[in-house]
Amino acid sequence: MTTSAPEPLLALSNVNTFYGQAQVHFDLSITVARGHIVCLLGGNASGKSTTMKIILGLVKPRSGEVTFDGASLIGLSTPQIVRRGIASVPEARRLFADMSVRENILMGAFVRNDRDAVAQDLDRMLTLFPKLGQRLSQRAGSLSGGEQQMVAMARALMSRPRMIVMDEPTMGLSPLYVDRVLELIRAINQEGVSVFMVEQNASLALEIAHEAYVLQTGKIVLSGSARALKDDPRVRDAYLGGSEAA
Amino acid sequence: MSSWLDYTINGLIVGNVYALVAVGLALIFGVSRLINFAQGSIYLVGAYIGWVAVVQLHTPLPLTIIVVAAAAAVVGLIIERFGLRPLQNSVRIAPLLATIGISFVLDQLVMLTFSPNPRALPSQLPDVRFQLGGGTIGPLDLLIAGVGITSALLLFVFLRYSKLGWAVRAASQDRDAAMQMGVDVNRVNQAVFGIAAALGGVSGMLVGMYYNQIDTAMSLQATLKGVVAEVVGGAGNVPGAVIGSLLLGLVESYGVAVFGTSYRNLFAFLLLVVVLVLRPNGLFASARQAPPEPLTGTFIAPSRPVRIPRWALAVAAAGFAILPFFPVSFYVLQTLINAWLLGMLALSLTLVAGTMGQVSLGHAALLAIGAYTSALLSLTLSVPVGLAVIGGGLVSAALGTLLISPSFRLRGHYVSIATLAIGEIVSLVILNWESVTRGPIGISGIPPLSLFGYDLISPTSIYWFSFAVMVVLALLQGRLLGSHLGRSFRAIRDDDIAARAYGLSLNRYKSLAFIFGGFAAGVSGGIAAHLYSYINHETFNTQQSILALTVVILGGLGNVVGAIVGSVALVGLPEVFRIAAEYRILIYGIVLLLLVRFRPQGLLGTI
Structure with a gap:
């Protein structure tokens, strides 16, 4: 693996976010290197999902900078950010339940206008997710959780993104699907797509990630290479809730 | 004494008119969870634009329909852009109240421009009736049915095959997720308001021709009927709105047949209350619950009262x-x-x-x-x-x-x-x-x-x-x-x-x-x-x-x-x-x- 990527693909620097009076992020700084899988770990209410919303422009930070490929994302609308090359797999998948599986996957290509290439990409998704082939005309809402996760990932890939952000991609899945999803994330990454994922399940996430950050009540308390963090007892302590465990 | 078939035809024709209003309401509710109380005002505006076109400009019927649809769509776009978009981040009741305010303003502007006296709106169609089974049907009935069916087909094609139509459907199922696919929700809202207004305006014109009379009291009645039909069909459900409208038209028509014309509206509102109580998500709600209404607390603007x-x-x-x-x-x-x-x-x-x-x-x-x-x-x-x-x-x-x-x-x-x-x-x-x-x-x-x-x-x-x-x-x-x-x-x-x-x-x-x-x-x-x-x-x-x-x-x-x-x-x-x-x-x-x-x-x- 080369480590000669000086400029990160995505960088959050000194981000402070508020919901009304309550501060969610304290000087949050995160970078995602090109071609890497970066994982943001943390317990409930640590500000993980809000970090994703900041990247996607669904929540505006009060201060700080977010750049993608060197250009600022601050002030851009969510659709504009998506057009820059960031796709998302939202928490709980958020499929368009009354649309068919095919329509859901094609919705991922909404920002593209190259019809023929989109059709090819749809075929490519069916080789990547063979199970979806038989389900194409089915209502997306009628699929199982694991199948829905496949659709959500295929949908994200259809925009040919440079980066995918994923919010708890393994949440609520059976163990079999958890492994399958992790495998797929690795496969997607090997095709050159950077991945930023938010996870509660640290041991699983650290298996596939290059780097990881641990978020606790809005502050980064630990960061480093996934390999180093895997054996770090402080990761577990951070989950078990702060000061008394430290 | 008219036959039952006549009442059925009348019910279906009136239902078609309601459907044009209700489909617009359903589209808007689907995308922005808003009941547009200004929909009847657009219907009113459509009727008066139709009057200007027919009586003053002497436009032929097809052109009249196009003029009314286009002008009403413009009104809808203005409402969306200046009345509702600024309220995107305010409390949930705000857009609903805004549409009520807009409807008052539009109705009064029409009344001040054209006076509250009723006017005749001739249909320009020959006044003949064809025998059909035991009942009769006229060219205007066929026109209304034709406009209704054509609009439904166009809408179906739009939603099913156009990119913007996909965006409308996606946004109505999950607004945030649609945005994350790159859908510009403002454009979707615009499209939906434009379509709803065009359909509503044409509906107003057709009703004016059907009764050969238009007046400013039409507005509130149209909103109410549209809302009844939409809720009966399931709020936000476009095909449901069509069926709800036809059902409403039939219930009213049979009610009138049995009890007399002054009972028409009573049946409409009783139907609404019954549906709201027994099936609040509409007659055709799928197993999936309609998106829950926000808790009432978010309805009130929080503030510190002046002591x-x-x-x-x-x-x-x-x-x-x-x-x-x-x-x-x-x-x-x-x-x-x-x-x-x-x-x-x-x-x-x-x-x-x-x-x-x-x-x-x-x-x-x-x-x-x-x-x-x-x-x-x-x-x-x-x-x-x-x-x-x-x-x-x-x-x-x-x-x-x-x-x-x-x-x-x-x-x-x-x-x-x-x-x-x-x-x-x-x-x-x-x-x-x-x-x-x-x-x-x-x-x-x-x-x-x-x-x-x-x-x-x-x-x-x-x-x-x-x-x-x-x-x-x-x-x-x-x-x-x-x-x-x-x-x-x-x-x-x-x-x-x-x-x-x-x-x-x-x-x-x-x-x-x-x-x-x-x-x-x-x-x-x-x-x-x-x-x-x-x-x-x-x-x-x-x-x-x-x-x-x-x-x-x-x-x-x-x-x-x-x-x-x-x-x-x-x-x-x-x-x-x-x-x-x-x-x-x-x-x-x-x-x-x-x-x-x-x-x-x-x-x-x-x-």
């Missing part, structure tokens, strides 16, 4: 009490009497809508019940007027609560729809129950106010009486809000699930709020009946319900002093500025729009 010291209130009350000793004109007293009567209604509504969070759009019905009860008690049973007014309050409290109780299990926008429908039902029952209410003739010769045998005829005595009654009601309500009961009301408003978890019975507290509110409104209506000496089923109409809502928002939802300040302001200021009567409704609409946009917490703040 007014007690002595200042006492001084103000004393000032108004001794006002008649100064050389003020009868005109001023008359204006303030109107303000006090509106104040009582506003007290009632601010309790129900503000403190309890049940935004009622049919509050004038409580006035009507109080007024008819008091008038009939004093006229037919010779009950002394003072007691009759109290009787009006009591009957309004009891009957109002009973009538409104089916809506207790509803939330948010659905409460507003249900109360609006129940208000219309009360007015229609008054119209049709001739043996008691004297039907369309109304009640005349109602005795003047009197107290302990003394007639209150001079403006001064009426002024004091109405002011005293309002102050007593306000003091009682102030006590109520500070009590445990008042806290329970607010708890239910802010989070009914949490309130239930703490053992508060929603039905009981909602009943108590409506009993208290019903009494205040009933007394106001009772006093009004004896002042006017003549009332009929239209004396207390939806305009008054909306005026009361504007007053309550102006003062600050839930705010007792605010309700009175708002009443004095909205009744008094047009008098001060000598604004002609026909402009007043326009001004109320504009006031409502400005409030929602710039000061949703009102003058004195919500409590």
